[in-house]
Amino acid sequence: MTISKILGLLKNEIIKSSINLPENFEITSIKDNCENVEKNDVFVAIKGEIFDGHDFIQTSYKRGAVLFIVESDKNIPEKASYIKVKNTRKALSEIAFNFSNINSDNFKIFGVTGTNGKSTTVSLIHHLLRESKKTSTLIGTVEIKINDEVIDEPYNTTPGSLKLASILKESKEKNVEFINMEVSSHSIEQKRVENIKFDIIAYTNITRDHLDYHSTFEEYKNVKLSLVKNLKKDGKVILNIDNLKKEELKNVDKDKIITYGFSEDADYVIKDVSKSIYQMNFKIKTPEGSELSIYSSIVGDFNASNITLALISTKLMGLSYEEIKHGIITFSGVPGRFQLVPNSKNLGFSVVIDFAHTPDALEQVLKTAKDITTGRVIIVFGAGGHADVGKRKIMGAVASKYSDITILTTDDPKDDDPEKIIEDVKKGIDVNKNFIVIPNRKTAINAAINFANREDIVIIAGRGHELFQLFAKGKKVRFNDFEVAHEIIENLRRSMKK
Ligand SMILES: CC(=O)N[C@H]1[C@@H](OP(=O)(O)OP(=O)(O)OC[C@H]2O[C@@H](n3ccc(=O)[nH]c3=O)[C@H](O)[C@@H]2O)O[C@H](CO)[C@@H](O)[C@@H]1O[C@H](C)C(=O)N[C@@H](C)C(=O)N[C@H](CCC(=O)O)C(=O)O
Numbered sequence: 003m004t005i006s007k008i009l010g011l012l013k014n015e016i017i018k019s020s021i022n023l024p025e026n027f028e029i030t031s032i033k034d035n036c037e038n039v040e041k042n043d044v045f046v047a048i049k050g051e052i053f054d055g056h057d058f059i060q061t062s063y064k065r066g067a068v069l070f071i072v073e074s075d076k077n078i079p080e081k082a083s084y085i086k087v088k089n090t091r092k093a094l095s096e097i098a099f100n101f102s103n104i105n106s107d108n109f110k111i112f113g114v115t116g117t118n119g120k121s122t123t124v125s126l127i128h129h130l131l132r133e134s135k136k137t138s139t140l141i142g143t144v145e146i147k148i149n150d151e152v153i154d155e156p157y158n159t160t161p162g163s164l165k166l167a168s169i170l171k172e173s174k175e176k177n178v179e180f181i182n183m184e185v186s187s188h189s190i191e192q193k194r195v196e197n198i199k200f201d202i203i204a205y206t207n208i209t210r211d212h213l214d215y216h217s218t219f220e221e222y223k224n225v226k227l228s229l230v231k232n233l234k235k236d237g238k239v240i241l242n243i244d245n246l247k248k249e250e251l252k253n254v255d256k257d258k259i260i261t262y263g264f265s266e267d268a269d270y271v272i273k274d275v276s277k278s279i280y281q282m283n284f285k286i287k288t289p290e291g292s293e294l295s296i297y298s299s300i301v302g303d304f305n306a307s308n309i310t311l312a313l314i315s316t317k318l319m320g321l322s323y324e325e326i327k328h329g330i331i332t333f334s335g336v337p338g339r340f341q342l343v344p345n346s347k348n349l350g351f352s353v354v355i356d357f358a359h360t361p362d363a364l365e366q367v368l369k370t371a372k373d374i375t376t377g378r379v380i381i382v383f384g385a386g387g388h389a390d391v392g393k394r395k396i397m398g399a400v401a402s403k404y405s406d407i408t409i410l411t412t413d414d415p416k417d418d419d420p421e422k423i424i425e426d427v428k429k430g431i432d433v434n435k436n437f438i439v440i441p442n443r444k445t446a447i448n449a450a451i452n453f454a455n456r457e458d459i460v461i462i463a464g465r466g467h468e469l470f471q472l473f474a475k476g477k478k479v480r481f482n483d484f485e486v487a488h489e490i491i492e493n494l495r496r497s498m499k500k
């Protein structure tokens with residue numbers, strides 16, 4: 003990409019520029035981290051959450067960067083060329099997608115945002131498309147795949163602009179038709195998806211989360227609702243009206259909005275849900291007036307919502323209801339999302355791993371647990387560090403309300419004090435109900451499994467698929483809830499045989 007091309011792309015953003023290179027000078031590539039800068043690169047200085055990229059301009063210059071895109075020109079080496087813009091995150095997104103020669107019209111792009119349900123929905127949509135032999139790229143918290151090939155380990159739910167551009171570039175090279183991605187509120191706020199236009203934007207729900215990052219719930223909600231500005235001209239918005247209202251979507255023609263939910267006012271109405279630990283049956287009343295019978299191995303009213311969203315989306319993508327229904331039957335779910343530890347059934351009870359780490363998610367999961375068991379609900383959970391402190395007490399109250407036994411333990415404390423986190427959660431616990439604090443997570447899981455009687459259900463929540471427990475100063479300890487629970491159950495089975 004030449005200097006003149008970059009100047010052209012940023013023309014509406016430029017505050018000031020000083021170019022000491024020929025305008026047809028070829029830039030090698032774009033970098034936003036000084037560690038990766040090579041000769042003839044452009045370095046984009048991002049004022050970040052932890053660092054300020056402007057502090058790395060000198061290092062980048064020494065490594066061979068020849069052009070700097072900045073918000074402040076105070077650190078620029080004398081002979082260096084620079085472009086000063088209003089917002090370097092916006093500029094990064096702009097040039098990243100153009101550098102990779104990416105255009106949203108190369109694909110049909112589905113983006114789902116919302117507090118919970120994103121990973122489940124995109125994974126199901128990707129599965130449905132692949133079952134129907136369509137090409138699809140999946141971008142989310144759990145995996146990044148092009149068709150059936152895992153191409154990278156997720157570092158974010160929604161990758162940064164440079165990473166996103168490279169995934170889309172590879173997708174274009176492989177003639178992928180559909181892009182299915184999770185869109186986090188952070189990514190919208192940080193303009194990671196600024197240059198992506200969507201054919202479908204879906205909203206699962208917006209409930210309390212990330213108030214450590216967004217100052218208020220309203221701000222968090224408005225950031226998510228603002229994504230509709232990225233809708234393509236003929237795009238559609240799919241909205242769960244059990245939690246949101248059409249009127250909340252500003253500047254979207256009402257005829258572009260398709261609604262779903264348990265509410266009778268929805269275009270797609272979910273009804274007659276019946277479920278066990280193994281499967282769920284429900285009906286969907288369609289706008290055409292037909293009634294679809296759905297069978298799935300993922301369970302829970304919340305998953306009936308996710309499935310319905312996936313059905314509407316893939317219908318818009320050209321699949322038939324019959325193809326979609328067949329694909330739903332063969333979907334085995336997302337690791338760590340209401341995932342049964344199978345060997346627990348040999349002991350007469352169920353142990354389920356779940357990712358619930360917000361008050362609403364925890365409530366949804368515990369309600370489902372109560373619905374599908376005749377025994378007791380035993381919950382093992384904690385709260386993450388470096389996250390919304392206010393939600394801890396609410397999660398404690400939710401756990402007490404829906405569980406027969408609550409075991410409070412450590413989640414991923416990161417740099418927060420694990421005991422303080424437990425104290426915060428404890429403030430919401432109903433002390434008249436059975437609860438116990440066991441800070442060591444393995445000991446807590448072991449206790450829950452040993453407490454369990456026939457027909458009980460043990461929910462181990464908060465970390466889902468995650469492989470490492472995160473402690474202070476970046477310390478990571480290998481700990482996967484499914485593996486730990488599976489081993490404890492095997493040991494219990496062996497001891498019972500003696
Ligand atoms: C807090 C946060 O959101 N940080 C995200 C953000 O980083 P940042 O741009 O603020 O980077 P920074 O670390 O402050 O550094 C600022 C700049 O200096 C540069 N730098 C920094 C250090 C250095 O030595 N040299 C250097 O050049 C950096 O490359 C960067 O350009 O932009 C990066 C690129 O897009 C993200 O990878 C990074 O996600 C971090 C890892 C993160 O943990 N983010 C979380 C909060 C997040 O985004 N979560 C959502 C999901 C939330 C949920 O639903 O649970 C997500 O989409 O992942």
Ligand SMILES: Nc1ncnc2c1ncn2[C@@H]1O[C@H](COP(=O)(O)OP(=O)(O)OP(=O)(O)O)[C@@H](O)[C@H]1O
Nearest residue numbers: 117118119120121122143304339356357358363366
């Ligand atoms: N539609 C839903 N409504 C409420 N809770 C849900 C819904 N779908 C899933 N959950 C709960 O939220 C948890 C996370 O689900 P999922 O990973 O699909 O959501 P997500 O939005 O991708 O979250 P994250 O981005 O943190 O992974 C699940 O383990 C379950 O407890």
